[in-house]
Amino acid sequence: MNILELLANDYTLRVVALGSAMLGFVSGIVGSFAVLNKQGLLGDAISHASLPGIAIMFLLIQTKSTELFMLGALIAGLTATALINAIVKYSRIKVDSAMALVLSVFFGFGLVLLTYIQKIPNANQAGLEKFIFGQASTLLRRDIYLILIIGLILMSLTIVFWKEFKIVTFDADFADSIGISSKRISYILSSMIVLSIIIGLQSVGVILMSALLVAPGVAARQWTNKLSVMIVLAGTFGTVSGLVGTIISSSMQKMPTGPSIVLVISFIVFVSMILSPSRGILWRYVRQIKHQSDINEDQVLLNLYDLAMNHNNPHHSHNIAAIEPMNTQGGKKLKQLKYILGNLQAKALVKEEQLDGWSITEEGLNYIMKHPMRKEENDVTSN
Amino acid sequence: MSPQIEIQIIAVIVAIACSIPGVFLVLRKMAMMSDAITHTILLGIIIGFFIVHDISSPFLIIGATLTGLFTVYMVELLTRTRLVSEDSAIGIVFPFLFSIAIILITRYAGNVHIDIDAVLLGELAFAPFNRLRIFGVDIGAKGIYSMGLILIINLGLIWIFFKEIKIVVFDSELAAVLGFSPVLIQYGLMTIVSVTTVGAFEAVGSILVIAFMIGPPVSAYLLTDDLKKMLYISSGIGALNALGGYQIAFYYDVSIAGSMATFTGITFMFVFIFAPQRGMISVAKRRKFQSIDFAKKTMLFHILHHEGKENEGIENGVSTIYEHLNLKREFLKRMILQLIHEEKLQEVSGVYKLTDSGRKYTIESYESIIESLNSEYIK
Incomplete structure (x- = not known):
């Protein structure tokens, strides 16, 4: 309640929360494609590489202007992307090395320019570093509009190129074969990634922006196999982490906004990886145990069937000691065997005729007849 | 010190x-x-x-x-x-x-x-x-x-x-x-x-x-295929980057670490463009050569294949051959001129024909391709 009250009354908090939430939404959507295209680290590379763009823009205009800085960052980011692609295309260097190289060289060059700027007698340069390393608490209403506008542009691009993005993401060769240039589409995609990073730089900072790009997509991927659902989910996760992160940071003292957003989204990722019903680690484990016990039950039933086939009466009962050595799984413990037989009895596939004397029921026979592991030569019709 | x-x-x-x-x-x-x-x-x-x-x-x-x-x-x-x-x-x-x-x-x-x-x-x-x-x-x-x-x-x-x-x-x-x-x-x-x-x-x-x-x-990777040499070369380039970067930083009075990173970029670009065999220039040259070579051979195979057949006039005709090969017309024209210059191809009354040396070359390259395909298949 306290938090809602805060949100309603505190203007600054409202602006920051709104901005972060929108940022989370946009980067979640754009980032989903980055995740699917295995370009998760491109965000990291670009966010570092944009530094010289900002510095050069400052050298050119000699004053601080958010829009022009973003333009500079955008140009630097696109140049870095093009360079990474060119290095991979024209040499045997792998994409990860190309990224690490371009990232560090661009960032180093940016540092050179920054130190150069600091020597110029120009009062305007103060606070330039803050811009580069980002501080969500400095978000202004104007920045919100900028995020909103760019966010809308990115979203309409996503809708317009939806079909193309989808096809290039999942089967680039097929896209080329039906006349959709996968090269051009992936260039549009990288430009969109660059753009969303640039708007995020200011509020969450260089390093944490790459998390905001990758994490929502990864979390959303766990819950669905459908692209449209994944995108919507990623947007939602991004929004939630932006909001919750901001609220946490403002309700605790000395809690930086960017990192707390990252913690929230990381938490969402870990929870998704563990709990998602279809892919989650927990359910995978549960399913594995279930499969194991199914296999065990089938095995015991098959043994019982094979034993019964040695008699004229398929319902002839056998002592548990006779079933046990038959078990090809290397002799289960008697206790476990009893447990398995109990399960089978619950399904009415076997019956305990006397103490430790088990026989297969009519239903059990029916079940066995359909079983792929049944040995044909032992077949006897049940009547 | x-x-x-x-x-x-x-x-x-x-x-x-x-x-x-x-x-x-x-x-x-x-x-x-x-x-x-x-x-x-x-x-x-x-x-x-x-x-x-x-x-x-x-x-x-x-x-x-x-x-x-x-x-x-x-x-x-x-x-x-x-x-x-x-x-x-x-x-x-x-x-x-x-x-x-x-x-x-x-x-x-x-x-x-x-x-x-x-x-x-x-x-x-x-x-x-x-x-x-x-x-x-x-x-x-x-x-x-x-x-x-x-x-x-x-x-x-x-x-x-x-x-x-x-x-x-x-x-x-x-x-x-x-x-x-x-x-x-x-x-x-x-x-x-x-x-x-x-x-x-x-x-x-x-x-x-x-x-x-x-x-x-990464720079060394473009210069050698030998792990030991790669270690030596990268140590050398690293030292060069450090020293070169420092000179820049000292001269312009800017961030030393930044200058060294920048110098790393400069040495890499140099190697990336000019490296023998694996540099951009050599790779681009090689790719160009390969695409020309491929186009030439494709054309020669095409001509050989239709040689003496009834529709040879259409398939290998001077003005119609372009429609039978899925390559750009201008590019193909240049290839034809080159092949005629190399005396592998000649024009006989409006139809391209192989010369004797051209036929020999075509059959040889065809066989070497088949051979390499076979050896790959066996592998």
Whole structure:
């Protein structure tokens, strides 16, 4: 309640929360494609590489202007992307090395320019570093509009190129074969990634922006196999982490906004990886145990069937000691065997005729007849 | 020793110490792991600091190294679930750990001198002020000794385990079969990477560590196919970057670490463009040659195939051949002129015909293609 009250009354908090939430939404959507295209680290590379763009823009205009800085960052980011692609295309260097190289060289060059700027007698340069390393608490209403506008542009691009993005993401060769240039589409995609990073730089900072790009997509991927659902989910996760992160940071003292957003989204990722019903680690484990016990039950039933086939009466009962050595799984413990037989009895596939004397029921026979592991030569019709 | 000389000595030592593990990172396609580690060791340093309350304690190095390893472990753990790709795993793990580090700093270490900028950006210019004193005697900048020690350890480990590392890097399955544990070697390498990063970032900052680790090996990768030579070349290029970068920084009075990273970019671009065989110019030339060669052979095969058939006039006709080959008309025209010039092709009353030498050449190249296809198939 306290938090809602805060949100309603505190203007600054409202602006920051709104901005972060929108940022989370946009980067979640754009980032989903980055995740699917295995370009998760491109965000990291670009966010570092944009530094010289900002510095050069400052050298050119000699004053601080958010829009022009973003333009500079955008140009630097696109140049870095093009360079990474060119290095991979024209040499045997792998994409990860190309990224690490371009990232560090661009960032180093940016540092050179920054130190150069600091020597110029120009009062305007103060606070330039803050811009580069980002501080969500400095978000202004104007920045919100900028995020909103760019966010809308990115979203309409996503809708317009939806079909193309989808096809290039999942089967680039097929896209080329039906006349959709996968090269051009992936260039549009990288430009969109660059753009969303640039708007995020200011509020969450260089390093944490790459998390905001990758994490929502990864979390959303766990819950669905459908692209449209994944995108919507990623947007939602991004929004939630932006909001919750901001609220946490403002309700605790000395809690930086960017990192707390990252913690929230990381938490969402870990929870998704563990709990998602279809892919989650927990359910995978549960399913594995279930499969194991199914296999065990089938095995015991098959043994019982094979034993019964040695008699004229398929319902002839056998002592548990006779079933046990038959078990090809290397002799289960008697206790476990009893447990398995109990399960089978619950399904009415076997019956305990006397103490430790088990026989297969009519239903059990029916079940066995359909079983792929049944040995044909032992077949006897049940009547 | 003057501070300038000391700075350059430290830089060269750092460059060589970084490029050795860097070679293996590049070869194992783990370059971005260095980016992750350089960021996450901050967490180790902070936690170490909370335990010992001394920013210059060697315990911090241990803490940082452990976080470096922990980063690698977490990335592998996430990747192994097969729920995320490796790049996404890196993209999740390192901002997560880095965020924890920043939160810890802001909340609990606000009044202690741990400057995030200093950690990330580094300031080599201050390195000479940090002196190593033994019994009160100043024996030089501390960075020289700490990085020197790391360099010696790196060299020693690579020298001793060269064979093992080599097998693991190039064929980890074979290594496993032969009884070397790829996991052990892998984590050994990552330990070296972490220790080197920790040692180096104090002097040069984490971004330059990436430039030093990846830049020289990537350049060397374009110059040689031999692991040993790659190690030598990248050490050489690393040292060159350090010295060249320092000159720029000194001349323009700008960030030393930044200049060295920039110089790394310059040497790489030079190698990337001009390297014999693997440089951009050679690759572009080779690709051009291959596409011309391919077009020529395709055309010759086409002509040979239709030679003497009833529709030869249409298939191989001077004005109609373009419609039967899926290549650009202009390009094809040039190829035809070249082939006529090479006396492999001639024009006989409006139809292209092979000359005797051209036919021989065509059949030979056809057979060599079939042969290479067959040998591949057998493989």
